[in-house]
Amino acid sequence: MPPTHEVVNQAEPLEDYDVAADAALAAGLEREEAGWAAEEVHDLGRLAGTARARAWGEQADTNTPVLRTHDRYGHRVDEVDFHPAWHVLVDTAVSRGLHAAPWADARPGAHVARAAKFYVWSQVESGHGCPVSMTYAAVPALRHSPELAARLEPLLTARAYDFGLRPAQDKRGILAGMSMTEKQGGSDVRANTTRAVPAGEPGTYLLTGHKWFTSAPMSDVFLALAQAPEGLTCFLVPRVLPDGTRNPMLLQRLKDKLGNRSNASAEVEYDGALAWRVGEPGRGVRTIIEMVNGTRLDCVVGSAAGMRAGLVQAVHHAEHRRAFGRPLVEQPLMRNVLADLALESEAATTLMMRLAGAADRAVRGDAAEAAFRRVAVAVGKFWVTKRLPAHAAEALECLGGNGYVEESGMPRLFRESPLNSIWEGSGNVAALDVLRALARTPESAEAFTAELRLAEGADARFDAALKRLLDDLADPEDAEFRARALVEEMALLLQAALLLRHAPAAVADAFVGTRLGGGSGRVFGALPRGTDTAAIIERARPRAA
Known part of the structure; x- marks a missing residue:
């Protein structure tokens, strides 16, 4: 093989790691x-x-x-x-x-x-x-x-x-x-x-x-x-x-x-x-909705899995690829992107586990958890599935041209990414279902609000966003027209509440600071100065089996 074909500065395939080391x-x-x-x-x-x-x-x-x-x-x-x-x-x-x-x-x-x-x-x-x-x-x-x-x-x-x-x-x-x-x-x-x-x-x-x-x-x-x-x-x-x-x-x-x-x-x-x-x-719809609730939960689980799969590939590549004299993972802007992808992934996984816990307790007869599940699964289905395509695209871009070829697995991940948002009802169907559940089952609205209030007092930005959401939900005018914006608010506040209660401070602080207050639609990699990217990325690294 001529020396021009010597392979250097390519990441080894990500293998022999524990996918569950998360x-x-x-x-x-x-x-x-x-x-x-x-x-x-x-x-x-x-x-x-x-x-x-x-x-x-x-x-x-x-x-x-x-x-x-x-x-x-x-x-x-x-x-x-x-x-x-x-x-x-x-x-x-x-x-x-x-x-x-x-x-x-x-x-x-x-x-x-x-x-x-x-x-x-x-x-x-x-x-x-x-x-x-x-x-x-x-x-x-x-x-x-x-x-x-x-x-x-x-x-x-x-x-x-x-x-x-x-x-x-x-x-x-x-x-x-x-x-x-x-x-x-x-x-x-x-x-x-x-x-x-x-x-x-x-x-x-x-x-x-x-x-x-x-x-x-x-x-x-x-x-x-x-x-x-x-x-x-x-x-x-x-x-x-x-x-x-x-x-x-x-x-x-x-x-x-x-x-x-x-x-x-x-x-x-x-x-x-x-x-x-x-x-x-x-009563066919009422009967089949039992199946729909289960598959909607799996739409959240599958989308969270897609985020995690893309994230670990991006982090692995950045750790083993050098550009401009140093590894990608050491470069400030790449660290910003990777940490932001990690925030989205961790928020999705944390929400997924909370929804699974609610489903488990509902099966065992917990009425409050069943009421929470009724709204929260639809909220999670709307939001997490919507975030996966953007997340998959950004994770693919972290690999550059190497991510655009089939052998990397990233194109397959990207092609798959829109599915869960369509399956079991598109975004509009999920958002309208949330409004219907809030109107028809007041106990579900109360259970959802109670879950958010568990994080009150932990962060002033969260408290302000919660007040805005409650005001928005109390305003019935043009509710259907505003349904997506309302459900997005609900999803982000629920994720933020869970992270404030259960995640390390670096993760919760960065999520609240960037996702609440209308910032969720920005590009990945726009975390503010002072974000502890090292702590966030460390939690995202794939671990050897």
Whole structure:
């Protein structure tokens, strides 16, 4: 090799580190009653930080799913083929309990531990998290029909990944998907036209209609909405009927998506597909919202994971790349950018863990935490998912041209970054849902405000911003028009309150000083003079396994 090809001043790949060695994550585990799971989380984190795990993520994203509608003889099969790396990723997730396992675990903090592991493993590859997340979220919706839940919940919670189209009762474990969106409706599911006709046996129906987005169509069962005689109703649709025949749930095509390419999303035609009613007839939205709440939480978890993944890559590169005579990480402006990215990431992770804790306690019957969760999950979903694309772009830029090539993994992270803001309702839907929850459930408004007041007196800037928010919320004029601004205020104050109470002073001070008072829309890297960037970046550094 000629000397012109000698490789110098390039960062080594970030490998053999513990993805779970994350100060904000560790503190959240202890605080939210899941400290008992720390070793499980670190064990998964060490696997997530290996070269082979990185390769699985790259392979699953590069070798996208392939739809086979018919076999060689012309029989309809509607199967989706995946690269073996996809199956490794899902198998790892299911065997570690990232799916519905917490619903079978009575320990306090079980749902928090699951969120922490979902956060860690999502940093390897996020597309496979879709069926994992939906399986988690399906259980509380399914419990609206106790007989169905009794039959299927043990299979949904089993830590066994058993891929293939066979009757659910013949499998060691099953996964769930969701089939709600239609062409004419989008987020307005009440405009759905799929028909559900009673099939004779009580609780069974035949579904006919076209679904525009069905997530993870290779799953075993799906929650779907359709118009029954009584109105919009929730149904459970199996891919394979108990007698082994294929349910006429016909996969028309797979979507060609910007990101999330490892995961299949399909257009589906129901042609008299057998379905079992879930919940009360005509109350489909109320039933399916149980699933939506779970997947919205995972949108926050996944976006926080994306921020952390981009941050550690940026810090690692800056520590090993030199420019103008010294490492990038020692240069003042780069330190400003890295510290700012770290603030955003830590705030997202801290909020994520608080929301997971609220979900866990709500499951155990804590009414106050359930009320807080009702508003706070929607607030977090709106804001954290919105911040990820800007964060991913800035983290990519820290690597310069090296970050713009596929081999770095940063383009995949950037392509994936808008998904969670769209999934389970775009920003407008989430913001309006917050307004609806505040108006219809006063106890949720009170619980949210009470959470913010826990940080009163810690910082005068926070106290002033809280007063502004309360004044804004008390003003009903043009509330819908102002919804995004209101929910942004709520999100930033909630993150600030949590950091003031739980984060080191350097982190809390810099966040409050730059995010409250209308400064959140500025570019990353605009921290003021005097910010302790060293302390903030130190918390963000990847740690050896």
